[in-house]
Amino acid sequence: MIVATAGHVDHGKTSLVKQLTGVDTDRLEEEKRRGLSINLGFAYRKIDQQISIGFIDVPGHKSFINTMISGISGIDLGMLVVAADDGLMPQTLEHLQIMSLLGVKQTIVVISKIDTVDRAIIDALRCILLELLPQSQLFEISNIAQASHSGITTLQRFLDDRARLSSPRNRDGLFRMSIDRAFSLRGIGLLVTGTVVDGSASVGDSLRLLSASGRSSTVRVRSINADNQPAEEGMAGQRCSFNLVGDFDKQSVARGDFLSAKNCIEPSHRFDGRIEIAPEVSFPIKHMMPVKIYLGARRVAGKIFILKTQSKQEANSARHLVAADNALVQIVLQKTLMVCHGDRFLIRDDSESINLAGGTVLVPQASPWHRGQLERHACLAAMEQDDASAALVNIVLDCKQPVDIAQFMGRWNIAEKHSAAYLLDPRLQQSSKIIQLDGRNYLASSECLEQKKRQLCERLQSWHHDHPMAAGVLAADLAGRLKTEIDLLFRLALADLLKDTRISVNNGLLSLAGHRPTLSSQIQQRWFIVSNILRQGGFQVPLLSEIEKATGLTTKQLSALIIPALKSGDLVQLSQKRYMLCETRGAIETAIIELAKHRQCFTVIDAKAQLGLGRGLTIEILEYLDSVQFTRRQGDGRELFF
Numbered sequence: 001m002i003v004a005t006a007g008h009v010d011h012g013k014t015s016l017v018k019q020l021t022g023v024d025t026d027r028l029e030e031e032k033r034r035g036l037s038i039n040l041g042f043a044y045r046k047i048d049q050q051i052s053i054g055f056i057d058v059p060g061h062k063s064f065i066n067t068m069i070s071g072i073s074g075i076d077l078g079m080l081v082v083a084a085d086d087g088l089m090p091q092t093l094e095h096l097q098i099m100s101l102l103g104v105k106q107t108i109v110v111i112s113k114i115d116t117v118d119r120a121i122i123d124a125l126r127c128i129l130l131e132l133l134p135q136s137q138l139f140e141i142s143n144i145a146q147a148s149h150s151g152i153t154t155l156q157r158f159l160d161d162r163a164r165l166s167s168p169r170n171r172d173g174l175f176r177m178s179i180d181r182a183f184s185l186r187g188i189g190l191l192v193t194g195t196v197v198d199g200s201a202s203v204g205d206s207l208r209l210l211s212a213s214g215r216s217s218t219v220r221v222r223s224i225n226a227d228n229q230p231a232e233e234g235m236a237g238q239r240c241s242f243n244l245v246g247d248f249d250k251q252s253v254a255r256g257d258f259l260s261a262k263n264c265i266e267p268s269h270r271f272d273g274r275i276e277i278a279p280e281v282s283f284p285i286k287h288m289m290p291v292k293i294y295l296g297a298r299r300v301a302g303k304i305f306i307l308k309t310q311s312k313q314e315a316n317s318a319r320h321l322v323a324a325d326n327a328l329v330q331i332v333l334q335k336t337l338m339v340c341h342g343d344r345f346l347i348r349d350d351s352e353s354i355n356l357a358g359g360t361v362l363v364p365q366a367s368p369w370h371r372g373q374l375e376r377h378a379c380l381a382a383m384e385q386d387d388a389s390a391a392l393v394n395i396v397l398d399c400k401q402p403v404d405i406a407q408f409m410g411r412w413n414i415a416e417k418h419s420a421a422y423l424l425d426p427r428l429q430q431s432s433k434i435i436q437l438d439g440r441n442y443l444a445s446s447e448c449l450e451q452k453k454r455q456l457c458e459r460l461q462s463w464h465h466d467h468p469m470a471a472g473v474l475a476a477d478l479a480g481r482l483k484t485e486i487d488l489l490f491r492l493a494l495a496d497l498l499k500d501t502r503i504s505v506n507n508g509l510l511s512l513a514g515h516r517p518t519l520s521s522q523i524q525q526r527w528f529i530v531s532n533i534l535r536q537g538g539f540q541v542p543l544l545s546e547i548e549k550a551t552g553l554t555t556k557q558l559s560a561l562i563i564p565a566l567k568s569g570d571l572v573q574l575s576q577k578r579y580m581l582c583e584t585r586g587a588i589e590t591a592i593i594e595l596a597k598h599r600q601c602f603t604v605i606d607a608k609a610q611l612g613l614g615r616g617l618t619i620e621i622l623e624y625l626d627s628v629q630f631t632r633r634q635g636d637g638r639e640l641f642f
Contacts, residue, residue, distance in 0.1 A: 001163040002195055002239060004056040004072050006095035007081035012112040014041065016081055016141065017057045019152050020159070021045045040071045040180055042193070042239060044228040045159070052227040053163050054195070054239035058095075065094070069346060070180050070255060070297035072099055074195045076166055076237070077159075078107040080133075085116045087125055088132075094355070096132070101278060101358025103344040106162075108137045110155065115142035169236030173413040174261040175199035175207065176338065177240065178296025182253040189222070190250045192259060193241040194297065198340070198413050199261060200235040201242070209248060210258040210267060212298065214336050218262065219246035256298035258338045265410045267336035268365040272307075272380055275347065275359035277325045285356060287319040294346040295337055295361075304347070305330040307369060307377070321357075328380055329359070330369055339364045340413040341383065360384075364411050375401060388412045389422045392443070396432050402444040402488045405434070435492045444492050452493035453502075455482055460503065460512050468518045471567045472509030517564050526553065527561050531570075534581045539588060539611045539621075541580045575620045588621060589630060593640065601637040 005013040018024050023043035041057035058071040072078070078099045082092055099107060109129050114122050126138060137158065141151040177194040184190050201207060203224055209217045223243040226234045234240035242259065258267075277285060287306045292299050306319040307328040321327055331345075339345075343361040348354060362383040369376070379401050382394035392408060395401050409419040423434075423443070433446045459481045463473045475494065479486045494510075497503045501513055529551055533542065542550075548558060562579060565571035572585045580588075588611065595602050595610040602610075608618040622638060625631040629641045 001051075001077065001159075001166045002054045002056065002075045002237065003077045003079055003159065004075040005058055005079050005081055006068070006072070006092075006099060008083070008086065008089035008091040008095075009059075011081045011083040011086065011089075011092070012141075013081045014057050016079075016110060016112065017041070017043050017055050020156060021055060040067060042228075044239070045156075046227075047160050047163055051163050052229075053159055054227055056195075056239075066294075066299060066352070068095065069098060069102075069294050069299075070178075072102055072104065073178065073294070073296050073344070074197055075104060076106065077162065078104045080107055080109045080136075081112055082109060082125065082129065083112050084114045084122050084125060087121075088128065097278060097280070097355055098346065101276075101346050101355060103358060103360065107133060108139065108158070109133060110139045110141055112141050114140050166237075169196075169198070171198075171200055171236045172415060172418050173198035173236070173340075174264040174415050175201040175205075175259075176261070176264060176340070176413065177234075177242075177259045178298065179253070179257045179259060180255050180297040182255065182257070184250055188243060190244050190253060191241050192244060192253065192257075193239070194259070196234055196236045196238050196240050197296075197343075198236050199415070200233050201259075201261070202233045206262060207242075207244075208260050208262045208264065209244065209246070209253070210260065210336075210338060211252060212254065212256050212335065213252075214267070215252075217246055217248035219244040219248060219259075256296070258296070258298075260338060263416075265338065265340055265364055265413065267338045268333075269336055270330055270332045270366050270368070271337075271339050271361050272328065272330050272363035272366040272383075273345070273359045273361045274384060275304075275321075275327060275329050275357040277321050277323055277327075277357045278355050279324045281323045281354070281356055284320040284322050285325075290350045291356060292348045292350060292352050293331060293333065293337070294348065295339060295343060298337060299352075300333050300335050300337055301350070302331050302333040305332060305369065307380075328362075328377070330366060331359075341388075341411050342386070365407075375399065388414060389425050392422060393425050393427050396443050396445055397427060400445055400448050402435075402442050402448075402492055405441045405443055433496075435496050437492055437495045442488070442492055444489065448489060449493055449496065452489050453497055456490075456493055456497060457502065457512065460510060464512060464515055468520065470509075470564070471517055472506065472511035472515070474508060475510060478510060517568060523561065526551070526557065527565070530558070530561055531581065534579075534584065539584070539591075539613055541574055541578045541584065541617065541621075543577050544579070545577070574624050578620065589625070592625065592631065596640050601634055601639050603637050607638075 005017060007013055021043040043055045043057065045053040047053065056071045056075065058068040080096060082088065111122065111125060129138060139151060139155045176197045176199060178197065179192045179194045181193040182190065201221055203221050205221045207219050207221060209219045221242055222245050224231045224234045225241040226238045234242065285304065288303050290301065290303055293302045306321060307330060339361045341361060341364065345359050345361065346355065347357040347359065349356055362380055378399045379395050382391050382399055385391045385394065392403065396403055405419065414422065431446050432443050433449055435442050435444060456478065459478055460473065463478065463481065475486060479490060484490060498505065504511055504513055530547060533547060533550055544558060548555065562571060566573065570582055571579050572582055574580050591610055592607065595606060599606055604615065604618055604622065607622055608615055611618060622631065626633060631638045632641045
């Protein structure tokens with residue numbers, strides 16, 4: 001269990017931690033000289049072999065509020081310290097507000113220095129605190145320098161019991177830790193510390209170090225201290241220090257950097273989430289307002305994009321939020337952050353003087369929003385659930401949206417080896433289907449998938465009916481017939497139909513299985529006439545204009561015959577103005593082979609005599625044979641290519 005102190009400067013936070021653990025967390029010379037905490041302090045209380053409590057002592061002075069925020073992130077319990085002689089002070093209230101906005105669900109209150117004031121003052125302070133925090137436990141400490149004082153004993157017993165009953169963190173996920181301290185020791189090297197958020201890492205593991213600049217380095221874990229004890233493994237919920245080695249600049253590693261498993265989710269420039277505006281905010285939070293985002297031990301400049309969920313009309317109206325408002329937003333960052341579903345974050349104004357809102361990450365690595373994406377709002381609402389399996393069911397079956405399985409699991413930081421368990425929900429088993437597309441697995445509603453497949457087949461059948469001579473249709477044209485976009489569901493339905501061989505694709509054209517271009521009776525009659533003319537002419541292939549004159553067909557009518565004949569292979573384009581039957585091409589090739597038997601390298605004159613044609617047509621035929629690599633030129637002559 002991780003406990004963080006909070007409260008105004010000089011209210012006894014550091015002394016309290018020392019009394020609970022025996023450790024003075026003020027390490028710096030300046031902290032000793034000034035009598036106040038400047039940096040984060042860490043101490044530990046061992047309960048038994050399995051359980052310990054990690055204490056984070058945060059500075060109380062307003063000048064070090066950013067340091068305080070980095071220490072509060074990811075804790076299990078907040079311990080608000082209020083001196084009886086001072087009462088509630090500005091930093092007391094600000095620290096309490098920050099813990100609330102960061103989603104610290106459990107907070108206890110310690111009233112210190114009760115021996116310095118009358119009982120009436122203590123009772124009045126208790127009333128104020130109980131009104132402010134009605135669900136919190138209150139403890140009274142007189143002189144916290146006296147270890148034997150019953151107040152300390154009672155507090156220790158309470159914390160020990162709470163640690164024994166605390167729920168374990170997610171240790172099935174991929175390892176993640178936000179670094180809150182980095183330093184080098186002679187003979188040891190770089191040490192980084194932080195609270196492990198998810199997963200676990202062992203000695204010898206290769207991890208990824210992500211700097212604030214966006215640089216990624218591969219590092220190896222040389223040794224681990226977990227809860228101030230040497231360990232082979234550091235797990236979620238523990239305060240850990242990692243001794244790292246690798247190809248990186250030790251001087252550049254700092255608070256706010258991330259340490260993670262190598263296959264963990266990639267950092268993102270934007271994410272979707274839900275925020276709650278602090279009740280104390282006295283001005284509207286406007287759309288695209290510049291702010292500072294605090295997540296883990298990192299703070300990054302960004303902007304708030306307010307998302308409307310009710311109607312398109314509202315999406316066009318001026319967007320702003322006021323005190324105590326609750327809203328879905330997209331956060332756009334100037335620098336990347338490693339975020340996963342469920343991570344808590346704090347929003348402060350651009351000058352970093354006012355706490356504006358607290359929020360929860362719903363969709364990491366979010367794509368930009370566009371007006372009218374109402375179905376996306378529904379999916380975003382589904383992501384607000386605490387259970388990944390329930391969210392998956394909601395998105396796929398209720399919102400009718402396909403899901404990239406690997407991407408979904410990555411957003412929730414679920415390791416690949418555990419992801420299959422989330423697909424075992426009975427509703428998913430009965431009503432969904434996994435489709436592979438471009439090497440990735442997608443989960444889609446069976447009902448939606450079958451409906452889209454049925455629509456595709458019906459529209460494809462309709463296309464074949466309207467275009468009997470066409471070999472098929474482009475996907476874009478088919479989507480146009482469906483009055484839809486080529487979205488993910490369209491592509492998945494198409495992939496499933498191709499897998500089932502219900503449709504086929506040739507040269508980018510889609511067609512129903514077994515479809516063959518057919519000619520109408522009128523077209524067949526015209527083709528009979530044209531093919532006879534071509535056949536009777538033999539090697540004397542006529543010009544298109546000559547065919548038009550002989551048949552009375554227009555250029556358009558003749559083109560309607562030529563295109564399907566080319567696709568079926570019945571016709572071959574000799575040149576821009578001549579077409580010949582495939583059988584004629586075969587006869588010409590046979591004649592040229594016979595010529596080559598007698599003259600290995602033959603001239604145009606030789607070919608002219610062999611084919612019984614004029615020079616111009618002979619050259620056209622030879623150039624065509626060159627283009628299909630049946631013959632090739634050798635100086636003034638030609639020879640067979642093979």
